[in-house]
Amino acid sequence: MYSKSSAIVSERSLRSIAVVLFLLGVSMPFVYAIHRLNQVTQWTAWEAILRFNTANGAGEALRFTFIEALASAALTVMIGLPVAWSLSRYRWNRVRIIRAFLAVPFVTPAIVAAMGFLSLIRDGGLLSRIGIDLRLETGVVGYIAEHSGWDHPGHFLALILAHAWFNLSLMIRFIEPTLSTLDPAWEEQLTVLPSGKKKWVRIRTLWMPILGPAVMCAAALSFLFSFTSFALVKWLAPNNHTLESLMAEAGSSAGIVGYRVDSSELIYSVALIQFFILLLTLLLTASFQKRFTRRLSLLSEKGVRNHHGRPTLRAKITLLLALAFTALPFLSTIISSFQVRKVVDGTVQSDWSLQGWRNAWTGDLSTMGANEAMLNSISYAIATLLIALPLGWILASTIHKLDSAGWKKSARSLDLFCMLPLAISALMVGLGVLLGGLRWYPEMFNWFFLPVYPHVLLTVPFVVRVMLPAYGSLDPRYTEQCRLLNLTPIQTWYHGTLMFLRGPAVVAGSLTLAFSLGEFGASWLLVRSGSWDTLSIVVDQLMGRPMFDPSVYPTAMAASTMLMCLTFGLFLIAERFRESSDRSGF
Amino acid sequence: MKENCILQVEELSKSFGTTQVFTGLHFQVHAGEIVALLGPSGCGKSTLLRMIAGLESVESGQILYPEDVSQSIGYVFQKPILYPHLDVEGNIALGFGKKVSRKERQRIIHDELTLVGLEGFSSRKIENLSGGEAQRITVVRALLNQPKLLLLDEPFSALDLGTRRKLATDTRDILRTKNTAAIHVTHDPEEAEIIADRVLLWGDITHSNE
Numbered sequence: 001m002y003s004k005s006s007a008i009v010s011e012r013s014l015r016s017i018a019v020v021l022f023l024l025g026v027s028m029p030f031v032y033a034i035h036r037l038n039q040v041t042q043w044t045a046w047e048a049i050l051r052f053n054t055a056n057g058a059g060e061a062l063r064f065t066f067i068e069a070l071a072s073a074a075l076t077v078m079i080g081l082p083v084a085w086s087l088s089r090y091r092w093n094r095v096r097i098i099r100a101f102l103a104v105p106f107v108t109p110a111i112v113a114a115m116g117f118l119s120l121i122r123d124g125g126l127l128s129r130i131g132i133d134l135r136l137e138t139g140v141v142g143y144i145a146e147h148s149g150w151d152h153p154g155h156f157l158a159l160i161l162a163h164a165w166f167n168l169s170l171m172i173r174f175i176e177p178t179l180s181t182l183d184p185a186w187e188e189q190l191t192v193l194p195s196g197k198k199k200w201v202r203i204r205t206l207w208m209p210i211l212g213p214a215v216m217c218a219a220a221l222s223f224l225f226s227f228t229s230f231a232l233v234k235w236l237a238p239n240n241h242t243l244e245s246l247m248a249e250a251g252s253s254a255g256i257v258g259y260r261v262d263s264s265e266l267i268y269s270v271a272l273i274q275f276f277i278l279l280l281t282l283l284l285t286a287s288f289q290k291r292f293t294r295r296l297s298l299l300s301e302k303g304v305r306n307h308h309g310r311p312t313l314r315a316k317i318t319l320l321l322a323l324a325f326t327a328l329p330f331l332s333t334i335i336s337s338f339q340v341r342k343v344v345d346g347t348v349q350s351d352w353s354l355q356g357w358r359n360a361w362t363g364d365l366s367t368m369g370a371n372e373a374m375l376n377s378i379s380y381a382i383a384t385l386l387i388a389l390p391l392g393w394i395l396a397s398t399i400h401k402l403d404s405a406g407w408k409k410s411a412r413s414l415d416l417f418c419m420l421p422l423a424i425s426a427l428m429v430g431l432g433v434l435l436g437g438l439r440w441y442p443e444m445f446n447w448f449f450l451p452v453y454p455h456v457l458l459t460v461p462f463v464v465r466v467m468l469p470a471y472g473s474l475d476p477r478y479t480e481q482c483r484l485l486n487l488t489p490i491q492t493w494y495h496g497t498l499m500f501l502r503g504p505a506v507v508a509g510s511l512t513l514a515f516s517l518g519e520f521g522a523s524w525l526l527v528r529s530g531s532w533d534t535l536s537i538v539v540d541q542l543m544g545r546p547m548f549d550p551s552v553y554p555t556a557m558a559a560s561t562m563l564m565c566l567t568f569g570l571f572l573i574a575e576r577f578r579e580s581s582d583r584s585g586f
Numbered sequence: 587m588k589e590n591c592i593l594q595v596e597e598l599s600k601s602f603g604t605t606q607v608f609t610g611l612h613f614q615v616h617a618g619e620i621v622a623l624l625g626p627s628g629c630g631k632s633t634l635l636r637m638i639a640g641l642e643s644v645e646s647g648q649i650l651y652p653e654d655v656s657q658s659i660g661y662v663f664q665k666p667i668l669y670p671h672l673d674v675e676g677n678i679a680l681g682f683g684k685k686v687s688r689k690e691r692q693r694i695i696h697d698e699l700t701l702v703g704l705e706g707f708s709s710r711k712i713e714n715l716s717g718g719e720a721q722r723i724t725v726v727r728a729l730l731n732q733p734k735l736l737l738l739d740e741p742f743s744a745l746d747l748g749t750r751r752k753l754a755t756d757t758r759d760i761l762r763t764k765n766t767a768a769i770h771v772t773h774d775p776e777e778a779e780i781i782a783d784r785v786l787l788w789g790d791i792t793h794s795n796e
Binding site (some may be wrong): 185189192193195205 | 636639641659660661663665667669671672679680681682683684727728731
C-alpha cells in the first residue's frame with residue numbers, strides 16, 4: 001500500500017529541491033563574484049556599467065565583438081537559408097544522414113573547429129593554395145588590407161566563416177522542420193491567385209511570415225554564440241579582442257584586493273555589459289520563438305517531400321557545396337595530423353608520418369598525453385551527465401507541469417531562468433565560479449571535479465530545451481490510464497512518461513556528454529592543475545608552443561582529431577534516437 | 587477550339603510513377619456554364635483540376651482554352667487556405683490582379699462580403715472564422731478578379747450537410763450573377779445537382795482502367 005498524498009508531497013519536494021538547487025547554483029557564484037568585484041573596485045554595478053569606456057581596450061573590444069557577431073549572423077543566414085531550403089523541399093535519399101552530417105559542426109568542440117579552420121587557412125593550407133591567404137594576408141586579401149586600411153581582413157573573414165560553419169545547423173534545425181512539413185496547398189493557393197503571380201508578393205505573404213521568425217531566431221542565436229565565442233577568436237583572430245577574450249586575459253589577476261585593480265574593473269564592466277547584451281538577445285530569441293510556434297497546417301514530411309519530387313540541379317549543387325563546406329575543416333585537421341614539416345634542400349616539404357599521433361597519445365614533460373587527458377575529459381563529461389540530465393529533466397517536467405496547471409507566468413519565468421546560463425557565456429560562468437568560489441570556499445580549487453560545476457550550468461539549458469517539447473507531446477491519457485489502474489507513482493511514471501521519453505533523454509544525454517567533452521572557456525579558466533587537463537586544453541597548450549619543433553603542429557591536430565572522434569560518436573548516438581518531430585532546435 | 591467553348595480537354599492521361607490515375611479524359615466547358623464532375627474518391631478529380639490550373643504537368647493529351655482564359659482561372663481548394671497573419675480583408679485582397687486604392691479596395695471587399703452574407707467581417711481574424719465562413723471567403727477571393735473559369739475542388743466536403751447545401755446554392759447564385767464558368771468537383775450527387783447546369787460522370791469522360 002502507498003499513500004497518494006505522500007507520493008505527491010515527495011514529488012513536489014523533489015521538484016522544489018531541483019529548482020532551488022539550480023537557482024542557487026546559477027546565482028550564488030555570480031552574487032559572490034559581483035560582491036567580490038564590488039569590494040576590490042569600490043564600484044557599484046551601475047558605476048561599473050557607466051565606466052565601461054574607461055576600462056582598457058573595452059570600447060574597442062565591444063565594437064569588434066558587435067561587428068564580428070553581426071557579420072557572422074548575417075553570413076550564417078546567407079549560407080544557411082539556401083541550404084535549409086534545398087534540404088527541406090525535395091525528396092533526398094538518406095536525408096537523415098545528410099541532416100545529421102550538416103549538424104555536426106554545432107556539437108564540434110570550439111577548439112577543434114579552430115584547429116580545422118587554422119589548418120585550412122595556414123600557409124600551405126587548402127585556401128592559401130588556391131590564392132586566398134587569410135592567415136598571412138598576402139595576394140588579394142593583402143591588397144584589400146593595404147588599400148582599405150582595414151586591419152587584418154583575412155583574420156576577420158576566417159573568423160566569421162568559422163562562426164557561420166559552426167552555426168549552419170541552427171538554420172537547418174529551425175527552418176527545415178517547418179518547410180519540410182508545410183502543406184504545399186499554401187504555396188499553390190498563392191500561385192493561383194492574381195497577386196501571387198508576383199515573386200515579391202509570395203515572399204511577403206507566405207515565406208516571410210512562415211520563415212521570418214525561424215530565420216530571426218536562428219540569426220539571434222548565431223549572434224549570441226558568435227558574441228561569446230572564445231577559442232575561435234583566440235586562434236583565428238589573434239590580433240583582435242572580443243569582450244570574451246578580454247575577460248579571459250584579465251581573469252586570472254582579477255578579484256584580489258589591492259592587486260591589479262584595473263583587471264577587476266575591466267572584468268566588472270565588461271561582464272555586466274556583456275550580460276545585458278546577451279540577456280536582450282535571449283529575450284528577443286524567446287519572442288521570435290513564440291511567434292515561430294504559430295504554424296500553418298502541416299503534413300507528414302514524407303508526403304511533402306514526395307509532392308515536391310526529386311531535387312533540382314540547383315538544389316543538388318547547393319547541398320553538395322554545403323557538405324563540402326562542412327567536411328573541409330575536419331578533413332584538413334585529419335590530414336594535417338599525419339603531416340610533419342621537414343626542410344629538404346632549403347625548401348619546406350611535408351612528410352606523411354604517425355609521429356604526431358604518437359606524441360599526442362603519450363605526451364611529454366610539459367603536456368599531458370591524450371590518453372590521460374581523454375580520461376579526464378570523459379570523467380568530467382560523465383559527472384556532468386549524472387547531474388545535468390536528471391536536473392534538466394526535472395526542471396523541464398516542472399515547467400511543463402506549471403504550464404499545464406495554468407501557472408503560465410511561473411512556467412515562463414522558470415523557463416527563462418533555465419536559459420540564463422546561455423546569457424552568461426562559458427567563460428563568464430567560469431569567472432563567476434572562480435571569483436565567487438575564491439571568496440566563498442577557496443578549498444574548492446583543490447577539487448578535481450570543480451570544472452563539472454560550470455559544465456552542469458552550461459548543459460542544463462540544452463537538456464531543458466530538448467526535454468520540454470518532448471513533454472509537450474506526451475499524451476496525458478497514458479498517465480491517466482496508469483492512475484486508473486492504481487499503479488504506484490513510480491510505475492505510472494515508468495509506463496506513462498519514461499517509456500515515451502527514452503529517445504529525447506538519449507538525445508539530451510548524448511548532447512550533454514558532447515558539450516562537456518568539448519567545453520573550453522570555463523575549463524581553461526578553472527583547471528588549476530596540470531594533471532586535470534582536458535583534451536581541449538591539451539590542444540590549446542600544444543598550439544601555444546613555439547612551432548620550430550615540426551611535430552608540435554601535427555601533435556595538436558592529432559589530439560584535436562581524437563576529441564573530434566569522441567564527440568562525433570556521441571552525436572551519432574544522439575541522432576540515432578532523435579525523433580523526426582523533434583523541434584528542440586539543438 | 588469549338589465556338590463558345592472556354593475549356594476543351596482532349597485525351598488527357600496522368601500517372602504518378604507506375605500508377606495510372608486516368609487515361610483518355612475528354613470533355614468541354616462553355617462560357618458561363620457550371621459543370622459538376624461527379625466521381626468516387628481517389629479517381630483523379632483533384633488531379634484533373636490541378637492540371638487545368640497548371641499545378642501538375644500534362645503528360646499526354648491536351649488542355650485547350652482561349653488565351654485570355656489561361657491567365658484568368660480561379661481555384662478554390664478543398665480546405666480553405668487563409669493566411670493567419672492577415673485578417674479577412676488582407677486575405678481577400680490577394681485576389682486583386684491590379685493595384686487598387688485603399689478606399690476602393692475596402693468598398694469592393696465590403697460589397698463582396700455582403701454578397702455572401704458576411705457583412706462586417708473585413709477586420710475579423712482568421713482563427714475566429716467557422717469552416718463555412720472561411721470557405722465563403724475563399725470563394726469571394728477566387729472570384730474577385732472576375733476569372734473566366736473557376737475550379738472548385740470539393741470545397742464544401744468538410745462542412746455539415748446543412749451548410750453544404752446552403753453554400754452550394756449561394757455559390758451557384760454568385761456564379762450565375764457574375765456569369766462565370768466553373769468546374770465543381772464532388773462525390774455528392776445531390777450537391778452536383780444543386781450547383782451545376784450539367785453533371786458529368788467520371789466514368790463517362792474517361793477510359794476506364796478496369
